[in-house]
Amino acid sequence: MKITFLTYNLDPRNGWGRLARETTDGLKARGLDLELLSEINSDHPYPNEKNILGRGLKAISCAPKIRRFIKDADLIHSWEGNPYSITAFLSALGLGKKKIITTTGAYSVQPLYRPFTKLLLTLAYKNADRIVCISQYIKDEIDKVIPGLSTIVITPGVDYQKFSGDRFEPKERFILGVGNVRRRKGYHISIPAFGMIASQVPDVKYYIAGKLDVSFYTRAQELIEQYNIKDRVVFLGSLDDSALKKLYLSAELFILTSINHGHHFEGFGLVFLEAAAAGLPVIGTKGNGIADAIVENKNGILVEQNDIASTAAAILKILTDTNLRRKFSKESVQWAKDNSWDNMVNNYLSVYDQVLNVNP
Numbered sequence: 027m028k029i030t031f032l033t034y035n036l037d038p039r040n041g042w043g044r045l046a047r048e049t050t051d052g053l054k055a056r057g058l059d060l061e062l063l064s065e066i067n068s069d070h071p072y073p074n075e076k077n078i079l080g081r082g083l084k085a086i087s088c089a090p091k092i093r094r095f096i097k098d099a100d101l102i103h104s105w106e107g108n109p110y111s112i113t114a115f116l117s118a119l120g121l122g123k124k125k126i127i128t129t130t131g132a133y134s135v136q137p138l139y140r141p142f143t144k145l146l147l148t149l150a151y152k153n154a155d156r157i158v159c160i161s162q163y164i165k166d167e168i169d170k171v172i173p174g175l176s177t178i179v180i181t182p183g184v185d186y187q188k189f190s191g192d193r194f195e196p197k198e199r200f201i202l203g204v205g206n207v208r209r210r211k212g213y214h215i216s217i218p219a220f221g222m223i224a225s226q227v228p229d230v231k232y233y234i235a236g237k238l239d240v241s242f243y244t245r246a247q248e249l250i251e252q253y254n255i256k257d258r259v260v261f262l263g264s265l266d267d268s269a270l271k272k273l274y275l276s277a278e279l280f281i282l283t284s285i286n287h288g289h290h291f292e293g294f295g296l297v298f299l300e301a302a303a304a305g306l307p308v309i310g311t312k313g314n315g316i317a318d319a320i321v322e323n324k325n326g327i328l329v330e331q332n333d334i335a336s337t338a339a340a341i342l343k344i345l346t347d348t349n350l351r352r353k354f355s356k357e358s359v360q361w362a363k364d365n366s367w368d369n370m371v372n373n374y375l376s377v378y379d380q381v382l383n384v385n386p
Contacts, residue, residue, distance in 0.1 A: 027378065028059040030096045032079060032114055033105035037068030039266070041296045042130060045160070045182050046105045047072065052371030061095055085109030089116035096123060100382060103127075104150075107134030108143055111150040124381050127151065128158045128180075129168065131293030131315070138171045139289055151175055155381045158374070160294045161315030167289075180374065181318050183367035184299035188267060190359070191304070194276040200231040200260075201341065202277035202306070204270065204297045207261065208239040210290060212283035212311065212331070213246055219283070219337035221253025227345050235262040235273060274304035279344050279351070281309040284316060285331045295319040298326075303362035307354035309340050325357035 036050060037043035050072065054060060062072055065079040076095070080088050085108075092113055096102055101124045104111040111127040118125065127150065129135075137143035151157060151168070157177040159165040165177050201220070205211040213234065220232045238261065250259050265273070274280070280301035284292035291314040298308050298319035308326035310316035320326045327340040344351050 027101070027382070028061070028099050029053070029101045029103055029378070030061040030063065030099040031103050031105065032063050032092075032110040034065050034079075034110075035068045036062065036064060036072040036075060037070055039068075039070070039264070041182075041294075042105070043068060044296060045128075045130065048183065048185070048367045049371060049374060052367055053374070056371070056375065061099060063092065063095060079110065079113060081109040085113050086116060089113055092117035093121075097121065099123060101126060101378060106130055107147055107150070108137040109133075111154065112143075112146045115146075115150040115153055125154045126156045126158065126377065126381060127154045128160065129164050129293075130160050131164070132290040134159075134164060135167045135171075135291075136289035138168070144171075148172055156377055158377065161318040163291070163313075163315045163317060164293055167291075178377070179318070180370060180377070181365065182294055182296055182299070183365050183370035184296065184303050184362050185367055186303045186362050189271050189274055189300045189303035190362070191271070191275055193305075194272055196276040198231055199227075199229050200233045200277055201279050201281055201345070202273055202301070203232070203234045203281050204236060204273075204301075205282050205284070206236045206239065207234060207246065208242045209245075210285060210287050210292075211236070212285045213242070214249060215283045215285070215332055215334055215337055216281055217246060217249045217255075217259060218253060218334045219341060220259070221249070221255050222334065222338040223342045223345075224253070224255050224258055226342060230258075230278065230345060232259045233262060233273065233277070234259065235265050235270060237264045270300070271304070274301055274306060277301075277304075277306055279309065279341070280306040280326075281337075281341065282316075283309070283311050283329065283331070283337055284314060285311065286314055292316050299362055299365055302358035305355040305359050307344050307351055307358065309337070309344070321357065321361055325354050325361050 033046040035043045036047040062075045067077045103126045104114045294315040311331045329336040
């Protein structure tokens with residue numbers, strides 16, 4: 027079986043790249059022949075990865091060039107709706123190729139609300155043999171605009187061994203957030219929420235790991251000053267997996283209060299599975315893909331978006347209830363074990379077989 031992948035990159039340091047790379051590794055380990063086409067080279071390029079894709083007008087103009095890379099493929103797998111499924115659709119016209127699309131977030135939904143991209147993306151979706159959504163939320167959002175598509179949900183997995191282990195004893199107690207420091211990640215909610223309960227847990231700090239957006243970082247600092255928690259919130263910048271693992275295994279709980287902005291949203295939230303593998307209770311938000319990354323009231327708490335008071339209450343509840351924290355921690359470990367990359371890859375193999383009628 028030969029498959030051509032179209033993706034942004036295969037960089038394990040971001041959610042999009044990690045998803046594509048872990049799937050690639052798993053499929054290669056099972057003997058599949060993969061052609062890897064990406065838009066940008068990362069600092070960790072994959073062997074034989076070809077950096078030839080584009081977006082905007084280039085997503086259309088590069089289609090003839092892509093055509094020669096797919097002519098011998100049994101199946102074309104696009105990792106995101108816009109632009110890669112559009113490029114795949116155009117480059118495969120007349121070739122009779124089977125096509126699968128994995129939709130991972132806003133770029134599979136937001137373009138459906140712009141006339142030109144809606145036209146192209148609708149053609150790509152309707153001509154796909156299967157559309158895999160990484161969360162039920164994405165599936166529902168696509169179905170609102172184009173009902174009747176062949177959509178299924180396959181959630182991402184986690185490398186349990188990579189993030190599990192014995193706890194580190196930290197120098198100080200802290201709660202942890204991991205994600206780029208920008209508005210959509212909801213730090214303008216979680217920082218005030220922490221500020222509201224900071225006096226009730228005076229020995230706890232809030233560590234935040236992620237690339238800083240300069241404009242939003244200024245807003246974050248204003249909130250920190252407003253709630254008088256300047257010495258309680260620590261920005262760590264971008265970290266590698268080794269450093270993140272140590273943080274996960276040292277923290278009291280994990281929190282990321284992502285918000286929807288227009289049709290931009292959290293597609294799933296791999297960091298919640300990473301935190302779960304380390305045995306952390308988790309706090310996330312409703313109304314996006316995070317609902318598929320958390321088992322509500324079993325390994326964590328889901329709060330309404332933009333609700334500072336409810337977020338503060340959830341933090342305090344977990345920090346002050348030792349029995350609840352232990353229960354959530356135990357459930358998190360099991361949840362992570364149940365959601366491995368191997369399970370996800372097996373689900374994709376099943377889809378490939380169905381589409382190609384290998385086992386009719």
